[in-house]
Amino acid sequence: DVKVTQSSRYLVKRTGEKVFLECVQDMDHENMFWYRQDPGLGLRLIYFSYDVKMKEKGDIPEGYSVSREKKERFSLILESASTNQTSMYLCASSSLLKGTDTQYFGPGTRLTVL
Template identity: 95%
Template sequence: DVKVTQSSRYLVKRTGEKVFLECVQDMDHENMFWYRQDPGLGLRLIYFSYDVKMKEKGDIPEGYSVSREKKERFSLILESASTNQTSMYLCASSSTPTGLYEQYFGPGTRLTVT
């Protein structure tokens, strides 16, 4: 069974803090993705990566950066957290160059920025 784990289920941070969200997958998948989910807006893609040290911007990359130093780990970084980044953050991985086969999602991190 594919397992995607995220470092925290719930996180509370203050405005201006630097925030790291970690995601680890155990199936040697090439592709990893970060989404955020907000009520009424569905899932929106922030960044994705097709390989180690590679990254591509998604639909809403502003205010975020990512790091992929190892194949199994994909980190989302909020350089200076703001209240409008309060959201549910979901990480996913898949085994093909894009998303043609199923994406496996982690349980999500609910981030609150106060």
């Protein structure tokens, strides 16, 4: 079974803090993704990575950066957290090399910025 884990289920931060969200997958997938999910707006892609040290902007990259130093780990960084970044953050991974491009999601991190 594909396993995607995220470092925290719930996180509370102050405005202006630097925030790190970590994601780890154990299926040797080459692709990893960060989404945020908000009521009424659905899932929106922030960044994705198709290989180590490679990254691409998604639909809403402003205010975020990412890091992928190892194949199994993908980090989302909020350089200076703001209240409008309060959201559910979801990590996913996929591999076309393994036959399908299906994205498998982690449990999510509920981030609250005060």
